[in-house]
Amino acid sequence: MRDTETPWAGVPSKAQEVLEVVARVPEGMVVTYGDVAEMIGDRGPRFVGNVLGRYAAGLPWWRVLRAGGWPPRGLEAEALQHYRAEGTPLVRGTIEGLRVDLAEARWEPDLSQGWPDAPETAAVG
DNA sequence: GTGCTGACACAGG
C-alpha cells in the first residue's frame, strides 16, 4: 500500500507488514514478537525478529518484546531508557525491574475495525 | 535449485 509513500521502499512485502505493525504500537505500550507474527498472518516470531534485526532503524523497536516481557537480547540497556522515558510499566524482576508488565502495557488492537492511521514518521531509533 | 542465518517461542533440565 502506498509504496511510493512508505519509508520502507525496497523492503520485502512480508517484512513491510512487520514494520507497519511495529510503527503503530502506541507510546508506552508493547507487543511481543509472537503478537506481531499473528497480526501479519503468523510467519513465526522468529521471522519478526529477523526483520527488526535488519530494518529496525527509525522504528520503536523497544516496544517489541520477547515472551514474558523481556527486551531483545543485547538491547536491554537501550530499551530500559525508552521505557523510563515513556512511562512503560515495569515488573520488579531479578534484574532491576527490566521486565515490562505485559498485563498493563500490552497493545491489543481491535483489527476488526481495521488498522489505525499510520504514524507516518515513526520515532527515530 | 540448496543451505545457512537469525533482536524468537517453547519445553526440559
Place this chain on the structure above:
DNA sequence: ACCTGTGCCAGCA
C-alpha cells in the same frame, strides 16, 4: 532464576 535443544520460515548468498 538460568542455559540448552528443537521447531519455525522469509531472506539471502
